[in-house]
Amino acid sequence: MMESFRYSRADGLAVLDQLRIPAETTFLPIDGSGAAHTVIRDMNVRGAPLIAIVAALGLCVDAAAALKDGRFGSATEVSS
Numbered sequence: 001m002m003e004s005f006r007y008s009r010a011d012g013l014a015v016l017d018q019l020r021i022p023a024e025t026t027f028l029p030i031d032g033s034g035a036a037h038t039v040i041r042d043m044n045v046r047g048a049p050l051i052a053i054v055a056a057l058g059l060c061v062d063a064a065a066a067l068k069d070g071r072f073g074s075a076t077e078v079s080s
Helices: 033-041 048-066 074-077
Strands: 005-006 013-016 029-030
Touching: 005 048, 013 048, 029 033, 029 048, 033 048
Parallel strands: none
Antiparallel strands: 005 013, 013 029
Protein backbone atom coordinates (compact mmCIF):
# COMPACT_ATOMS: atom_id res chain seq x y z
CA MET A 1 0.00 0.00 0.00
CA MET A 2 1.32 3.45 -0.92
CA GLU A 3 1.25 6.20 1.69
CA SER A 4 -0.35 9.51 0.69
CA PHE A 5 1.44 11.72 3.20
CA ARG A 6 4.17 11.68 5.83
CA TYR A 7 4.05 13.76 8.98
CA SER A 8 6.09 13.97 12.13
CA ARG A 9 6.95 16.82 14.44
CA ALA A 10 10.62 16.30 13.69
CA ASP A 11 10.41 16.00 9.89
CA GLY A 12 7.31 18.07 9.12
CA LEU A 13 4.79 17.30 6.39
CA ALA A 14 5.26 15.87 2.90
CA VAL A 15 2.54 14.74 0.51
CA LEU A 16 2.59 12.29 -2.36
CA ASP A 17 2.41 14.15 -5.68
CA GLN A 18 -0.56 12.34 -7.19
CA LEU A 19 0.03 14.00 -10.56
CA ARG A 20 3.19 11.92 -10.98
CA ILE A 21 1.91 8.46 -10.04
CA PRO A 22 2.16 5.72 -11.24
CA ALA A 23 5.31 6.71 -13.16
CA GLU A 24 7.05 8.27 -10.14
CA THR A 25 6.73 8.32 -6.38
CA THR A 26 7.55 11.89 -5.38
CA PHE A 27 6.79 13.56 -2.06
CA LEU A 28 6.36 17.33 -1.93
CA PRO A 29 7.43 19.12 1.26
CA ILE A 30 4.74 21.28 2.86
CA ASP A 31 6.19 24.11 4.94
CA GLY A 32 2.88 25.66 6.01
CA SER A 33 -0.67 26.51 5.08
CA GLY A 34 0.37 28.39 1.92
CA ALA A 35 2.10 25.33 0.49
CA ALA A 36 -0.84 23.15 1.58
CA HIS A 37 -3.19 25.48 -0.30
CA THR A 38 -1.01 25.27 -3.40
CA VAL A 39 -0.90 21.46 -3.56
CA ILE A 40 -4.66 21.29 -3.01
CA ARG A 41 -5.39 23.96 -5.64
CA ASP A 42 -3.04 22.37 -8.18
CA MET A 43 -4.59 18.94 -7.51
CA ASN A 44 -1.33 17.34 -6.41
CA VAL A 45 -3.50 15.78 -3.69
CA ARG A 46 -6.99 14.47 -4.37
CA GLY A 47 -9.93 13.13 -2.43
CA ALA A 48 -11.87 14.86 0.29
CA PRO A 49 -10.29 13.03 3.26
CA LEU A 50 -6.72 13.69 2.09
CA ILE A 51 -7.51 17.31 1.22
CA ALA A 52 -8.84 17.84 4.75
CA ILE A 53 -5.81 16.16 6.31
CA VAL A 54 -3.35 18.23 4.26
CA ALA A 55 -5.19 21.46 5.08
CA ALA A 56 -5.29 20.69 8.82
CA LEU A 57 -1.66 19.57 9.00
CA GLY A 58 -0.59 22.64 7.00
CA LEU A 59 -2.10 24.75 9.78
CA CYS A 60 -0.34 22.59 12.37
CA VAL A 61 2.99 23.21 10.64
CA ASP A 62 2.31 26.97 10.80
CA ALA A 63 1.38 26.76 14.49
CA ALA A 64 4.47 24.71 15.33
CA ALA A 65 6.70 27.22 13.53
CA ALA A 66 5.05 30.12 15.35
CA LEU A 67 5.55 28.40 18.70
CA LYS A 68 9.18 27.62 17.89
CA ASP A 69 9.85 31.20 16.72
CA GLY A 70 8.32 32.65 19.86
CA ARG A 71 5.31 34.20 18.15
CA PHE A 72 3.26 32.48 20.88
CA GLY A 73 4.34 33.03 24.45
CA SER A 74 3.97 29.36 25.41
CA ALA A 75 2.19 26.14 24.57
CA THR A 76 -0.38 27.07 27.24
CA GLU A 77 -1.09 30.33 25.44
CA VAL A 78 -1.75 28.43 22.19
CA SER A 79 -4.29 26.12 23.84
CA SER A 80 -6.23 28.92 25.58
